[in-house]
Amino acid sequence: MTDSTNVTDNVPSSATDERLLTTDGVPLKQKLAQTTRRMRMRAFMLTVPLVLFLVISFVVPIGQMLFRSVHNTAGTDVAPNFAAAIQKWNGEGLPSEEVFELFAKDIMASQKRREIGKTPGKLGTRVNYEFPGSLSLIKSAARKFKKIKEGPYKEAILKQNKKWANPTLWRTLKRVTRDYSPSFYYAALDLKYDPDENLVAADKIYQIYVSNFWKTLRLSAIITFLCFLLAFPVSYLLSTLPLATSNLLMILVLLPFWTSLLVRTTAWIAILQSKGIINNILVFIGIISDENRVQLIYNQTGTIFAMVHILLPFMILPLYSVMKTIPPSYMRAARSMGATPFTAFRRVYFPQTLPGIAAGTLLVFILAIGYYITPALVGGADGILISNLIANHIQKTLNWSLGAALGTILLVTVMVLYWIYNKLVGIDKLSFG
């Protein structure tokens, strides 16, 4: 039996450096590329609809969002000449008479044009983001400026309202009349300019975004972890049951997918509210008194409850599909070699489920971090996530640039997390099922 190793060992033949040629003398690689080109072309054509769809529905909107977060034309739309002129001002004292004149004329012209989105109010809103209290001043400026019959404009304007004499206002005007600026990112990071144009932390009551980002990350992590805790035993059970039973149970797991998100979330309201099922039961059993009902909804608890429920299938599916492929003989082999059930599980079964855990965790975490509807319905003031703030800016305050900046930061955060995750786990090791 001594020769048997020689037979079974595969000694890899050392790679030769010579280029292989076909019988016609054409390099083999080139020939191969030729023959496969048509095939690849055809395969590519099949993906064209998807590529187009992705470009239109994904790349373009995201590009727009990125663009909008740094591009805001409120200044140049309303007062184009003034915008160009004030950029030359060095920021000391007040701008020159010429700049004041252009400002007055631009404002009056824009008032006369009455173009939607290009009225003085638009500029006022923009300035107000960075210099609170200036909205009405600029909005009413056109009406007031009309009374000025002739120059010098600077003197006349300063006389009308002493707020115009504040250099900070003009420095802010200079900043906001640039088309491209990072100021919305500063706002999204709870920063502001002080009167000397230095970036400083925003006032305490305006510091909402960074803390909300952290809260979003924290809640997403908690939700992911809870999903894992709940999904692991369920998936294990599903994977060990006979196919007919496990399919039936799988339908139950997937059932929530077929129910409207809204309906499911509303069901949680019925269950969790202070006169809801859980509180009623707790009061009935006598664990809590009627006056001290627990606040389970419209706070972070409500968000966690409802989102764990909604995201659970995304954890179960990859886990189940990985567990399904682990034959029972591995555990049996471990047991036969003397491992207790727990050791066999820890050393043999669990490590093999890691690709599923990694995929499920990633899926749930990334879904959670951008979730909107559920926190909006059951989160109250405390349980809302960053996407609710973004939606607020897009739908209510109409500060799209700030919404876009927040969205971009969220996107970058997710991408950085994904990158770290890839470094730690290796994306090729994931198994989504």
Added chain:
Amino acid sequence: MASGNTSADNAYVRFEKVQKSYDGEILVVKDLNLNIAKGEFVTMLGPSGSGKTTCLMMLAGFEPATNGEIYIGDKSINHIPPHKRGIGMVFQNYALFPHMSIGENLSFPLEVRKMNKTDSEKAVKRALDMVQMGDFINRRPAQLSGGQQQRIALARALVFEPELVLMDEPLGALDKQLRERMQYEIKHIHENLGVTIVYVTHDQSEALTMSDRIAVFNDGVIQQLSSAESLYEHPQNAFVAQFIGENNELHGIVEEIEDDTCTVKLTDGTTVKAEKVNVDNIGDKTLLSLRPERVEIDPTGKMDALLKGRIEELIYLGDHIRVRMNVAGNDEFIAKVRNRGDKRDLKEGQSINVGWAASDCKALDG
């Protein structure tokens, strides 16, 4: 290793009236009684679904016996969990842990036994050398060929020196050549280590090659338990005769019984003498079993049975010639004629006489 029956007294592994049902309706194993001596190599051989794996699983502790007792040594193991039974096991798909290297796979059973590191490394190396895989200690199972994985599985089942090793079709996935070589290797390892091996296969040549004794399973019952030779030479019933080796069958009715021979009237009216194996009464239906190489064509000496036949087909196979004939209404009657080089002129369609000794013709249950 004694080929005779192991008695209950010196048995190492003992199945006593074991029954097994998965669903409460069908008995997959029916009243199994089996004694295996220490150091013996016993093979369970049988068609698919005959309950071989089930028996192995009951012995290893992964399936509870529905009824009856299983003993190892003197201890009933019915209530001992698998990890305390100390049984080595080789699975059909090898079950090498894919996330561990070969070395880690082998040290796993030693680790859970809390063996210290130096001893463990030595034992792993010894086991790997035994299967000539010493160079592969750092590879992953996925980087090995089927045959190599099989060796590792074998080494892993042996590394913690169990006294009993179970193997469930360990060579099923290998090609014929590799399978034959592994058969010898397993046999040699068995001889060198003196472990008790219970081996499952449905490949009869594998069973014949390796085993001290073979338990032929069918339908949850051991049909016969004996050495390879006696299975072939003295089949106890029709199933064993058909399952082991090639076999000519003739149907008939018992006409006369005297001592251990009987006279049987075949379906076409001729009578022949045969060895009485398990027919009891005159008038019983019987199946005569006759090995093709024991059939003589145009015999010159005196024969116990002499029948007329007609050659249907000749197949030249080098060392012998297969002759298919029509004998007593059975046109699948085969004879193997040794190729002596003396150019016997057999032709298709030719009428010939066939004969055999009564002791080669077994009268079995019909």
